[in-house]
Amino acid sequence: MLTLPTIIDRPEQTYAYVTYTVRMDQMQTPADQGFPKLFGYLAQQGIEPIAAPFFNYRRIDMENTHDVGAGVPVARAGDDGEGVRFGTLPSGRYVTLEWHGHYDGLMQTTAMLIGWIRLVGEKFDMREEVDGDHFACRLEIYETDPSREPDPEKWVTTLAFKLAD
Numbered sequence: 001m002l003t004l005p006t007i008i009d010r011p012e013q014t015y016a017y018v019t020y021t022v023r024m025d026q027m028q029t030p031a032d033q034g035f036p037k038l039f040g041y042l043a044q045q046g047i048e049p050i051a052a053p054f055f056n057y058r059r060i061d062m063e064n065t066h067d068v069g070a071g072v073p074v075a076r077a078g079d080d081g082e083g084v085r086f087g088t089l090p091s092g093r094y095v096t097l098e099w100h101g102h103y104d105g106l107m108q109t110t111a112m113l114i115g116w117i118r119l120v121g122e123k124f125d126m127r128e129e130v131d132g133d134h135f136a137c138r139l140e141i142y143e144t145d146p147s148r149e150p151d152p153e154k155w156v157t158t159l160a161f162k163l164a165d
Contacts, residue, residue, distance in 0.1 A: 001100040002109055005116050010160065012091040016042055016049075017056065017071035018083050024062065030055060034070025038084055045078040052158075054141040056089070061132030090137050093163040095122065098143075102152035106140060106159075113159055125162040137162040 018034040035053055042049065051073040059067035077086035095117055099109045117124065125136035143156040 002112070003098040005095050005097045005113055007093055007095050007122070007163065010089075010091060010094045013073050013089040014075070014077050014086065015071045015073050015089055016047070016078070016084055016086050017069035019058075019067065019069045019085070021065050021067050023065055027066075027068075030068050030070040037082070038070055038072060041082050041084040042072070042074065042078070047074050047076065047078050049073065050075050052141050052143045054139045057135060057138040057140070059129075059132045059134050060138075064132070066132075089139075090125075090162060092125065092136075092165065094137075094160045095163055096158060096160045099157045099159065100153070101155060103155070103157065106157060110159060113161070117161075117163075123164040125164045135162070 016038060018030070018038050020030045020034060022029050038053075039049070049072040053070065053072040056069040056071050057066060058069065059065075073089075074086070080086060095113065097109070097113055099106060124138075126138075127134050137160075139158075139160040141158040141160060143158055144154065146152070146155065149155065
């Protein structure tokens with residue numbers, strides 16, 4: 001199940017992240033390696049996450065590789081180290097929707113959202129380059145922790161893609 005797309009304003013948000021360049025068949029790597037590294041480092045720094053973790057797709061080339069960050073919002077930045085960096089998600093207009101179900105439904109959900117954006121005449125905050133599409137901010141926010149909710153039909157993922165001004 002998915003909700004209808006909506007356009008909202010999001011404030012800028014400090015976050016911590018670990019970056020990966022992966023092929024489509026390696027998309028589990030940022031989750032399996034990135035999130036444990038990220039949360040372990042934040043604990044060492046005494047920094048608590050303040051919202052759900054996410055993937056931020058900065059560059060997508062479906063035929064080759066993606067640049068993706070495994071990230072989480074934090075109240076304050078810490079010191080970069082051990083592959084963990086701090087940054088700011090940009091403020092602005094975002095298109096959002098929620099997907100309720102297993103992660104394997106996210107590709108079709110994303111395709112539907114892209115089609116909706118074209119239909120309503122909006123544009124993503126992105127630029128096309130020879131190595132793929134570069135996004136200002138393209139989030140998959142994992143609202144449900146699978147270790148606490150084992151039923152994938154109850155998982156909620158929010159898509160939030162920054163729109164052009």
